[in-house]
Amino acid sequence: MTDWTVLHPIIDGGDPDNVTRLVRGLDPAARKALTEPLRAYEKTLRTGTFVSKRFWTPRLCALTVAGAALLPSASSVAVWIARNGLQEDETGTDVIDLVVEVLQDRRVGWLPDLVDRLALRLPADKLEPQLQQLVVKLSAYTGIAPLATDGLVFAWIATGREDTSRSALARRLFEVDGVGPLLEPGGWPTKLAADETLxxxxxxxxxxxxxxxxxxxxxxxxxxxLHKALAPTHSEVAMLAKDYVALLSNSHTAISAMARHELVRAGQAGALPDEWLKISR
Known part of the structure; x- marks a missing residue:
């Protein structure tokens, strides 16, 4: 059985591989016994008067692996991983596979909850590739797609890689600020319009x-x-006529012009009642 006197120097030496070896196969009681010393050690690192980034940074990845192996719930593990990180600053070495390994070894039922909690921690305005990869790998292991969070939508458009079902991501696409400028450079208007699964x-x-x-x-x-690439038919414009009319007074000239153009086009094709044509003039 691994006790704190054995595990502590391995974490303190910044050795996540040996942390993984020491925590493998522990029973719940042994994990529980190590949890409080681990939390106290991390608190000392972060709050002690001697703390400096140079001192505690080399220990962060080992701490991350230990927390994933020992902490009691999805919420506590998600917070711990977000706080300590998944990559060693100086070498760029990540511990994603080690974290997945120790979590698989635990055989707990809350891994799908952990996937969702980690997905919710992905930022919606920048990429965090290590956290994104951890979400992907844990999702693959559990067989359950994560929530289509703002961060996953942003990552999908920024990288082209889906981390949940495409239809779920597409539904959320219109709710996430900041993805619009990424659509044209990634060729997304054409790709999304041509995607028959959407x-x-x-x-x-x-x-x-x-x-x-x-x-x-x-x-x-x-x-x-994207709207232009979708090229709505006359009947589609007629079906959404109220939404187009609502855009006629939009302060963005290009938007109001688009709405007027679509209404007039549909009206000239006989797809709209006369009252809608009068409104669009």
């Missing part, structure tokens, strides 16, 4: 919702391009 009505409604909500011009331009 519901066209949902995509069109999403575009109109996002344009109506407003925001920065660069963000809105991406969704104007």
């Amino acid at each position: 519901d066209r009505t949902m995509m069109l409604e999403g575009c109109l919702f996002r344009l109506r909500r407003g925001g920065k011009t660069a963000d809105l331009n991406g969704f104007l391009l």
Whole structure:
């Protein structure tokens, strides 16, 4: 059985590989006995008068692996991983596989909850590739797709890699600020419009919702391009006529012009009642 006097110097030496070896196969009672010393040690590192980044940074990855192996719940493990990190600053070595290994070894039922909690910690304005990879690998192990969080939507558009079902990500695409400027550089308007697995009505409604909500011009331009790529039919414009009419008074000239163009086009094709044509003039 591993006790704290054995585990402590291994963590203190910044050796996550040997931490993994020492915690493998521990029973719940042994893990519980190591939890409080581990928490006290981490607190000492972070709050002691001698603390400096140079001192505690080399120990962070070992701490991350130990916490994943010992802490009692999805919430405590998610907080611990986010606080201590998954990559060694100086060498760039990550401990993603070691964290997955020690979590698999525990055979606990809360891993799907942990996947969702980690996905919720992904930022929606920048990539955190190590945390993203951990979400992907744990999701693959549990067989359960994570929540389509803002961070996963951002990561999907920024990298092109899906970490949950594409339809779930697409539904959330229109709710996440900051992804609009990424659409054109990634060729997303064409790709999304051509994707037959995505519901066209949902995509069109999403575009109109996002344009109506407003925001920065660069963000809105991406969704104007997506709307253009979707090329709505006359019947689709007629079905969503109220949404297009709501955009006629939009402060962004390009948006109001698009709405007027679509209404007039549908009206000229006989798809709209006369009252809608009068409104669009």
